[in-house]
Amino acid sequence: MPEHDELHSGLRPRTAVLTRGFDPSLSVGSARPAVFRSSTYVFATPEAAERAFAMTSGKIQPGTGERPDLIYSRISHPNAEILEDQIVPLEAGAQAAAVFNSGMAAIMTAFFTFGRHHGSIVYTTPLYGGTTGLIHHFLGPFGMRGIAVASGDSAGLDAAIAAASNLCMVYLETPANPTLTMTDIERTAEAAARHPDRPVVMVDNTFLGPTFQHPLQLGADLVLYSATKYLSGFSDMVAGVALARDPEIIQTLRSRRVMFGNILQPDECWMLDGRLPTVALRMNRQSKNAQRLAEALHGHKHLSRVIYPTLFRDPEQMRIFRKQCAFPGGIFSIEFEGGKPAAFDFLRHVRIARNAVSLGGVETLTCHPKTTTHSGMSDEELAESGVTDGLVRVSVGIEDWRDLLADFEQALAAVA
Numbered sequence: 001m002p003e004h005d006e007l008h009s010g011l012r013p014r015t016a017v018l019t020r021g022f023d024p025s026l027s028v029g030s031a032r033p034a035v036f037r038s039s040t041y042v043f044a045t046p047e048a049a050e051r052a053f054a055m056t057s058g059k060i061q062p063g064t065g066e067r068p069d070l071i072y073s074r075i076s077h078p079n080a081e082i083l084e085d086q087i088v089p090l091e092a093g094a095q096a097a098a099v100f101n102s103g104m105a106a107i108m109t110a111f112f113t114f115g116r117h118h119g120s121i122v123y124t125t126p127l128y129g130g131t132t133g134l135i136h137h138f139l140g141p142f143g144m145r146g147i148a149v150a151s152g153d154s155a156g157l158d159a160a161i162a163a164a165s166n167l168c169m170v171y172l173e174t175p176a177n178p179t180l181t182m183t184d185i186e187r188t189a190e191a192a193a194r195h196p197d198r199p200v201v202m203v204d205n206t207f208l209g210p211t212f213q214h215p216l217q218l219g220a221d222l223v224l225y226s227a228t229k230y231l232s233g234f235s236d237m238v239a240g241v242a243l244a245r246d247p248e249i250i251q252t253l254r255s256r257r258v259m260f261g262n263i264l265q266p267d268e269c270w271m272l273d274g275r276l277p278t279v280a281l282r283m284n285r286q287s288k289n290a291q292r293l294a295e296a297l298h299g300h301k302h303l304s305r306v307i308y309p310t311l312f313r314d315p316e317q318m319r320i321f322r323k324q325c326a327f328p329g330g331i332f333s334i335e336f337e338g339g340k341p342a343a344f345d346f347l348r349h350v351r352i353a354r355n356a357v358s359l360g361g362v363e364t365l366t367c368h369p370k371t372t373t374h375s376g377m378s379d380e381e382l383a384e385s386g387v388t389d390g391l392v393r394v395s396v397g398i399e400d401w402r403d404l405l406a407d408f409e410q411a412l413a414a415v416a
Contacts, residue, residue, distance in 0.1 A: 011089070012089075013089040013090050013092075014277070014280065016086075016089035017086050017087070017089055017090055017276045017277050018086075018277055020085050020088070020089060021081070021082050021084070021085020021086045021088075022082050022085070022086065026078075032274065033078075033079065033082050033270060033273060034270075035079060035266050035267055035270045036077055036266055037266050037267070038073065038077070039072065039073045040072055040073075041069070041070035041071060041072070044069075048069050049069070051068070051069070052068040052069040053071065055068035056068050056255075056258070073263070073266065074263060075258050075263075076254070076263070077263075077266055077269075078266075079267075079269035079273070080263055080264060080266070080269050082269070083097075083099055083264070083270075083272060083273045083276075084096070084097040084098060084099055085097075086273055086276055087099075087241060087243070087273075090210040090211075090276060091210045091216065091223060092214040092216065092217050093214060093216030093217040094216055094223070094243040094244065094245065095244065095245055095246070095247050096243070096246075096249075096250035096251070097250060098241070098250050098253045098254050098257060099227070099239065099240070099241055099263065099264040099269060099272075100239065100241070100257065100262050100263065100264055101238065101240070101262050101263065101264050101265065102238045102239065102262075103206065103225060103226025103227065103228060103229075103239070103240040104130050104131075104226075104240065105240050105260070105262040106224050106225065106240030106241060106242045107130075107131055107204070107224055107240070108134060108138075108260075108262075109253055109256050109257055109260060109262065110169075110202055110222060110224060110242060111134065111135075111138075111139060111169070112256060112260075113252055113253055113256045114168050114169050114199075114200045115139060115142070115169060116144075116166070116168055117142065117143040117144070118143050118144070118166055119143075119144050119145070119166045119167070119168035119169075120144065120146070120147055120165060120167050121135065121139065121144060121145070121146055121168060121169040121170070122147045122149060122157065122161050122164055122169075122170045122171070122199075123135060123148060123149070123169075123170070123171040123172070124148075124150070124157070124171070124172050124174070124176060124183050125148045125149070125150060125151065125176075125381065125384065126151065126173075126176050126178070126179060126374060126377070126382075126385035126386075126387055127171075127176070127177065127204075128173065128177050128204070128226075128373065129373045129375065129376045129377065131171075131204070132374075132377060132381075133376050144168070147160050147164055148381075150181075150384065150385070151172075151173070151174065151175075151176040151179070151181035151182070151385075152176075152181040152182060152314075152317060154183075154184050154187050154188075154316070157183070157187075157191060158187070161191045161192055161194075161195055161199075162191065162194070164195070164199075166197065167192075167195055167197045168197070168199055169199050169200050169201075169202060170188060170191075170192045170199050170200070170201045170202070171202045171204075172185060172201070172202070172203045172204070172215075172220075173203075173204040174203065174204075174207075174213075175208065175309070175329070176385075177207065177369075177373070177374075177393075178331075178333050178369045178373070178387065178391060179307060179385060179386045179387065179391075180207075180307050180308065180309065180331065180332070180333060181317065181386070182309070182317055182320040182321055182325075183320070184320050184323070184324070185201075185203060185215050185218040185219065185220055185324055186219050186323075188219075189201050189218060189219025189220055189221075193219070200221045200222060200249070201220045201221045201222070202220065202221065202222045202223075202224060203215035203222070203223050203224065204225075204226075205223045205224065205225060206224075206225050206229050206230070206359075206360070207329055207331055207359075208329045209223065209225065209230075210223075210225075211230075211279060211280045211283040211284070211326070211327075212283065212287065212325055212326045212327045212328075212329055213324055213325050213326070221245070221246070222242060222243070222244050222249060223242070223243045223244070224240070224241070224242050225240060225241040225242075225243075226239075226240055226360075227240055227241045227272060228240075228358065228360070229358065229359050229360030230282070230283055230286075230330075230360035231275065231276070231279055231360075232271070232272055232275055232360075232361075233279070233282050233360060233361055233362055234275070234361055234362060235356075235362075235363065237271055237272065238268075239272055240264075283329075283330060284327070285398045286329075286330030286360075286396050286397060286398060287328060287329050287330050288401070289330065289397070289398070289399070289401040289404065290308065290328070290329065290331065290332050290396040291308070292401045292405070293394075293396060293401055293408065294306050294310070294311060294332040295308070295310065297405075297408060297412075300412060301337075302337055302412050302415050303334050303336060303337065303412075304336065304337050304390065305334075305335045306332060306333075306334050306335075307333040307334070307335070308328060309321045309328035310328050330359075330360070330395060330396045330397075331359060331394065331396070332393075332394050333391055333392065333393045333394065334391075334392050334394065335388060335390045335391050335392075336390035336391075336415070338390065338416070339388075339390040340368070340370075340371075340389035340390065341416065342415045342416065343368050343389070343390050343391070343392050344368065345414060345415040345416055346366075346392060346411050346412060346415055347366055347367075347368060347392065347411075349411035349414040349415075350407055350408065351407050351410070351411075352364060352399060352403055352404060352407040353365065353366045353394070353404065353407060353408070354366070355367060357373050358395070359393075359395030360395060361395070361397060362397050363397040363399070364394065364395065364396050364399060364404055365394075365395045365397075366392055366393065366394050366395075367393050368391070368392055369387050369391060369392075370382060370388065370389060370391060373393075
């Protein structure tokens, strides 16, 4: 393993993602990883079994570059180990990764790993609806206090972090879903570092990562993904990933993953691993398409606003975007003057784009967040977060942008 690390240490991400973490000699010479569907693994000796269990349980620490022998696929398996190695170079600043059977599984495992009874979590709002539900309906009954701060409110975050007692976690989703409001990761991480409890700073990087935003380089401790989205990119699998600078954080997550049984299965690991080399290619195309569409739709008579980073007018949002994002990404939102009826008219008439709630796939998807992904939020939370009746979120695919623009224009023309 040390020789392996030395061989790949100087490679750029686009090369490392194709070469790191996989030895063809262990797969009968296969040029790319095979699928290992075994649930159970055989030990070479009783001593090897003893050492594997001791390392997995944390009784002893592995040596430099050492991994415990495989035991049982709920704990780990070859495809998970390959994927976890190969995804690391895509996330700038990461040293280790853990894969899960959904993005929510990754978030839940992180929350239950670093949360504690009577602890508190400071988080930005709006969040993905599932994350909001997890905080309200699971962390709360377990005795944790959630402290919500509006996305982009840097001073508010500073104050909330400083005032929080028994602070376990600071959780950011930036850009926010679906308002695209950006939060200053570096400033938040600095505020967390000043707190005596030294809370773990987590960032849901699904919208812009790993290509356009790198939270670990800005001071975050843990980056979380719904790998269902851009990492997979084809709307045909569900997965989650956590990455960190500190391998001990990931090792702790893996130990909880063993208990929860939410590791990503071999077939899905194999599928996701095969798509990693094209993540940047797809995301760059999607970002270029989204920018062209958002800027072309800006000012349309039926729209009160088009929300996209290149159209930001708030000086603080412009500053954060320039500071921490390489490109604006493949998501934009539009808000209709006519509210929900106009938004629904638009969704009824799009032809190329599809009305569905996911994002990040090669196809363009549209949805009405207030009645779907964010329907679990209270009216007060929705109003405070800017998730309105007229808001439609668009996840742009890799189609020809001119066809998409024509589709949106005919759908807009059909709005009453």
